[in-house]
Amino acid sequence: MAEEAKFKCLRCGHEYTDTYTPGVPQERTCPKCTSNSVRRMKEK
């Protein structure tokens, strides 16, 4: 099941919300700088 999560680009620092499905890897591209170094931020 898809869930919403916060993502952060490790190239430009851009933060955004997107859906993800736990356990299913998905290619992610920063909408701002096109980097693939996009990290899912875990809730604190």
Next chain:
Amino acid sequence: MMDVGRHPKIELLTYSEIENVTGYIGNFHVNVRKKARYVDEDACTACEKCAEVCPVVAFDEHQLGLASRKAIYIPFPQSVPASYLINMEDCLGTNPIACGKCLEVCDPKCIDYDEKDSIIELDVGVIIVATGMDVIDPTVLDEYHYTEFENVMTSWEFEILTGPGYVTGSELLRPTDRKVPKSIGFIQCVGSRDDKRGHPYCSNICCMNTVKDTLYLKEHYPDMECYVYYMDIRTFGKQYEDLYKRSKEMGVRYIRGIPGDVEEDPETKNVIVAVENTTTGKLEHHELDMLVLSVGVEPRVETADIQKILTLSKAPDGFLAESHYQLNPIDSPTGGIFLAGCCESPKDVKGSVTQASGAAARAERLLSQRRVKVEAITSEIDPDLCTSCGICVKVCPYKAIRIEKKKAPAEVIEAACKGCGTCAAECKFGAITMKHFTDDQILSMIDAMLEEKPEEKICTFACNWCSYAGADLAGLSRIQYPPNARIIRTMCSGRVDEKFIWYAFQKGAPVVLVSGCHFVDCHYIDANRWTQKRIEKIWDKLEQKGIRPERLQLEWCSAAEAKRWQSIMRAAENLRKTVSKQEIEETIRILSNGDKPKTKAKAEAKGKKKPKVTAASSE
């Protein structure tokens, strides 16, 4: 079709499905389930007596439900094999009290109600996948009141209505009043070229199919008014443009504009189409007797099963992916398996036949060699270090590793291994050696790279097929970028072991860049999914250790993206400039202490080993 049925070298297994395939190039072992037909296909003479007495009336799949068939039936008159079969879901019952009528009338005595499915085992050297495509299910989209208005139908239903096999002969009669329609419209691109409804791609065949249908109509019913509503008419094939011209000359009206909606006249059941003619900019209303939706095509649902069984890759549109778009369009990424026809992409008949002959030639090339050489870049498992944990079996995209018995060490089937190295990177016990890309070889390169002035260098891993090739293309195109990256080539980014990354940071690398193929391009099916998972884990660990996670960059770059490679290089260099000597020294200090991450990671709670920063045994 008859030729196929008769050929002495072809064994036809109809009503059969592939259950399982093991093995590798040149040596596949296949299990096929042959479903029970309840009629002996060799003995059946297709005399039709059984169907005459069968009391069941069922939906005829082959006529898309526009006609009916019996529970014992032949799909269509020219079926190969020319044999009846019983659909047991429709059949009333096989004991004589329930029915059993067909058995009584069958002269060759070929009906056997107790027949069971059988499993047939085959050994083959090559496999050609020709699983075809499907037509978009019109009820799912339900565009233009398809399920509501009887005189709205799909192009495939239209095909049945005008086909020779249909009950009305070859006369086209509209469903509501069984009269020959005086006017007809075709709406193009239903379910195609639309991101929201249906599929984003062009289905390739629908334009020409509609042109063909209008020619057929104009030949048989010269006075019938024909309208085609379209976005673009695509007639790129040989002689196709001529047919399109002929259709226009015969009076078919092509209107550039897709109707927004249609209405039905409750009395006449005519369909009223409102369309903005974008050529004239005017709104037009056409009252039509019949409306045909030119529906697109899509990958078969079963494609996913075949993909799994044969470890093939799928393109983003759901069709099977070829090994290389231009240079190897017929081979699948798995050795010894070839693609033919619409399973690879929507095609017309000529395209399918051409590709099929190509696939046969590619297969024959392999068969005629009798022996096949396999690359020596394969993995090797040390049975003494293997704990049979099974992670390698799980990550191998080619099912090339097996654990025969519980607790027995894993074994590599050398001929099936493609050499991505993901198993070696994921093995927690150092039991797997990737030949020609060993830990020792790669760690030695990191040593050599960072021996002098490590702060100036970007430790870059690039996969052979995409990112390394993308960098090659940047060179070929003379695209300039900063000179600080030092590249270590691996076959797949899946090979990039966690310990390489830790070792590079420990040796003073300011930035480590791991690059590979975009998910759809991965040369090893889905090995780079593991790269991503691994990098995500390392980001977390870096953060826990107090090292900036962004110093580890992950980028996908295809062989065609030279410009992208330039931007990746620039971004990495900008990042490198932000890493001071002090920061590097601090990192080295943190990693040399070999201290555990401050907070407990989930992996450790489960008792897994922490990433060991082993000094390379390079000296």
Next chain:
Amino acid sequence: MVEDERRIGVFVCECGINISATVDCDEVTEYARTLPDVVFSIKNRYTCAEPGQEEIKRFIKEENLNRVVVASCTPRMHEPTFRQCCADAGLNPYLFEMANIREHCSWVHHDRKEATKKAKDTIKLAVARARKLESQEELTVPVTQAALVVGGGIAGMQASLDLADAGYQVYLVEKEPTIGGLMSYINKIFPTMD
């Protein structure tokens, strides 16, 4: 490592002026000789050309080389060429390594000093790897003389007929009770309309 001594030869290609325009090939060749286990290095105009390849073969024998590094273009282009060249000289082709100083260096950097520095490092990495290379044997496996065709539509039928006509045993597996596929639904086929 069982071998007692590693003897690496480095062949630096100028590629006409493709490499030498931005990389100081003399300096690089000199530098290569200082790397561990390198016993020989030489500069060629075109290493991939016949004379260049002959030189590799000659020096493998004369200098008793047991590892070869060619610093030139991308391995994606000429690795098979040079592997074959090594094999011709009696060296296991897996003891060959390439350093890409053209696509990844001379063609993408204008600055001669920086490009030369990068070329040196690239060769250093290649030599480090070459020191650890081991001979590999390629496996050959027999090919079962039969084909499986999955799907009895127009493509599957055509492929089956082609292979069967060539004399191979073909198993054609079709999910439906008859072959024919989607084609059997179609009335007329464009463009010939039959």
